[in-house]
Amino acid sequence: MKALNAEAADWLLRMQAPDFSAQDRQTLDAWLAGDERHAAALARAQAVLQLAPQAFAALEDVPTLSAKMPRLRAWLPMGAAVAASLALFLLFDGPMRLLADLRSGTEALPAVTLADGSLLQLNAGSAVAFTFSAKQRVVRLLRGEAYFTVTKDPARPFIVEAAGGAATALGTEFDVRLSDPAEGAGGAAEVKVLVHAVRVETPNDTQVIVRAGESLRFDKNGTIGETRRIDINGLDWRSGKIVIEDESLASVVERLQRHTNTRIVILGDDLKARRIGGTFDTRDPVAAIELLCRSLGIEYSGIGSLLVVLHG
Incomplete structure (x- = not known):
């Protein structure tokens, strides 16, 4: 289905081009006649085109990209082809594709070994970006949920950034879940610790040590919940x-x-x-x-x- 949608999107963009010829039209007609699913896919792409202004506005929710968007916003009046490109960019998760080093679809990913030997597993619909240097190892949770088994390296702390805060591993296995901003408070994160401990720093610089068998939730506004007990036998989504x-x-x-x-x-x-x-x-x-x-x-x-x- 994804391949078919991409093919339809390509046809839609070609239809908007000023050099779309009669020969192109015949080729398109042949493609449409070849499979009844083709017409439905093209109709879906055209529906997305009609939502282009709203789709483009959604880019404002991606801070890293927002600063780069003013020129694109000025291009919108140039025609439907640009609007279609932007809408399809959103449809196929374009902003996250640019920001993330690792993404998952509708199924959780198997554990992935990072450059330092630590293990990372992404829940479904999740994304992360990595910044590893000689002084620290930083994973930014962009969306969804991730489970970490951290390789010890006292000279390079392992930090997971989420919801404006940070969780620093203290020799640990732990899980971080980023909730949807629609839930309120502009998004929130929950840290669950399975082994050893994690130092959580919230956006208002409050620091809390979360130990094995405990979880802590905080949001972008600096609101922090109470530490609570959890079942350390495993995380639900991994099963x-x-x-x-x-x-x-x-x-x-x-x-x-x-x-x-x-x-x-x-x-x-x-x-x-x-x-x-x-x-x-x-x-x-x-x-x-x-x-x-x-x-x-x-x-x-x-x-x-x-x-x-x-x-x-």
């Missing part, structure tokens, strides 16, 4: 499930959304804030959401595999 204890429905949907291309939408702030708990299978997130809705009396509707809407 194909998530275990929820009194979290908002929005938080649960955000965590399940990483594991599926089906868009899950919640209508209404009250419904988003509803507190729930339970164990959910990440191998079939949509089925998990439907089961949750039936058990809690929440109405839902969908459009095939494209969209599920929670309401009522």
